[in-house]
């Protein structure tokens with residue numbers, strides 16, 4: 140579904156990504172792992188149009204999407220979450236998700252300012268859909284809380300609910316388990332599986348090996364900007380190069 | 390939503406009753422300007438308080454509205470209402486066109502660019518003497534009228550301008566509570582996250598910039614037709630800073646706050662004549678004090694005070710019992 144062809148990214152003298160290629164198959168959870176500084180976040184930033192690549196090509200269902208700005212990619216069904224959660228802190232949890240529904244509503248400046256009937260209907264629909272999404276990730280009881288006041292783990296869930304609001308076909312997550320305790324991580328694993336079951340393809344960048352090995356269908360390993368290995372969780376666990384890279388890192 | 394409507398209705402009622410409670414003609418005259426400044430502050434607040442984008446060129450849009458209206462009516466004999474509409478549209482188009490390159494800039498660069506724009510327009514007002522009358526000003530702008538009703542007294546002007554100001558406030562409040570308002574606040578908090586969720590940040594910023602320019606242009610037209618005389622000094626950098634101070638004092642992101650800020654900064658100098666030459670210093674100081682001690686503005690200050698009092702009361706009752 141999502142195909143990465145020879146992505147290279149150079150920051151000044153530093154090659155953060157060096158000719159990385161892999162594919163995320165439709166309906167699967169593809170894990171991207173690698174030690175700190177391997178270039179995982181950089182890869183997501185390039186795919187989602189936040190950084191510009193030095194070389195390479197990205198296609199979504201065969202369509203070239205390299206270099207498209209994030210808001211265009213969203214309309215093509217690609218969304219992401221952030222390693223350092225990027226919530227709209229001053230807004231309520233519900234409103235955060237309602238921003239995610241922005242592309243699924245139409246009303247323009249005039250309709251909004253004049254509260255035209257179709258805008259009010261749309262507003263009610265968005266509110267209900269947002270509540271359903273909060274229900275789905277399990278934080279509907281926090282709908283009225285300011286996002287900035289959420290405990291960290293709930294913030295992660297909110298970010299996921301908000302990303303799901305755009306009705307993505309593919310969702311890229313950057314270390315969603317970082318900062319979660321083991322119970323929360325376990326719940327997150329269930330949630331990601333549930334998301335896959337709704338038909339969303341997932342690319343999961345993650346440090347938590349247990350989670351990755353548990354829920355991923357395929358895994359790509361990055362090290363120092365290069366792709367080190369690719370395969371099923373079993374293959375990766377047994378790959379000597381991967382073991383060496385991780386041991387060398389520790 | 391209903392609470393919001395009640396709040397607005399109460400506010401509107403107070404505004405409409407005020408003229409009956411004051412005798413002085415002069416105070417009424419000043420209140421007319423509070424109305425105009427409220428419109429301007431609300432316009433800037435949409436841009437700064439919601440989308441988080443600064444503009445130090447608001448006075449230019451205000452001036453353009455005033456001059457376009459003035460010139461089209463006094464020089465070319467247009468109907469004032471038509472002139473007002475055309476001026477607003479023209480200002481809007483200009484803002485939309487310059488908005489795309491300017492709003493690509495962020496922070497200080499955006500401040501500098503809008504400042505530059507303001508200065509250029511100010512120079513145009515001064516130098517195109519044939520058209521604008523230059524530094525000595527432009528007079529003979531006709532007043533507004535609706536059928537036989539001529540807005541020629543302070544009282545009539547008050548109702549005209551406050552009707553417009555209330556309308557602008559109502560529309561602004563509605564806007565900020567809609568999907569557009571949420572998207573603007575989202576851009577303010579985290580532009581990347583907003584974009585990743587499909588919000589076209591670039592276009593929205595230009596649109597809200599255009600919106601605030603149109604409101605400023607309208608305020609300018611109203612000013613011109615009310616005062617009937619305009620001169621460049623009203624529309625200089627100085628006034629852009631004054632507007633910024635109004636918005637920040639009242640509270641970023643609070644529409645009613647903008648009205649409060651406009652009222653304070655319009656009324657105070659009238660009573661504290663001694664400020665006269667130092668007012669820009671006073672604005673600077675106010676800005677510093679507010680951003681340091683009450684970044685949420687006066688309206689938030691009142692809210693905090695109100696909540697504090699509510700928290701105190703049950704406590705005291707408990708002690709007595």
Ligand SMILES: Nc1ncnc2c1ncn2[C@@H]1O[C@H](COP(=O)(O)OP(=O)(O)OP(=O)(O)O)[C@@H](O)[C@H]1O
Nearest residue numbers: 150153155173174175176177178179180181182222
């Ligand atoms: N904007 C940038 N400018 C310069 N260098 C950068 C930039 N972003 C990332 N890098 C560098 O690129 C390399 C890869 O960083 P990246 O954040 O992608 O790693 P990561 O795999 O996500 O690591 P972590 O597991 O710590 O999140 C690092 O050496 C980092 O310093």
Ligand SMILES: [Mg+2]
Nearest residue numbers: 179180181222
């Ligand atoms: Mg990272």
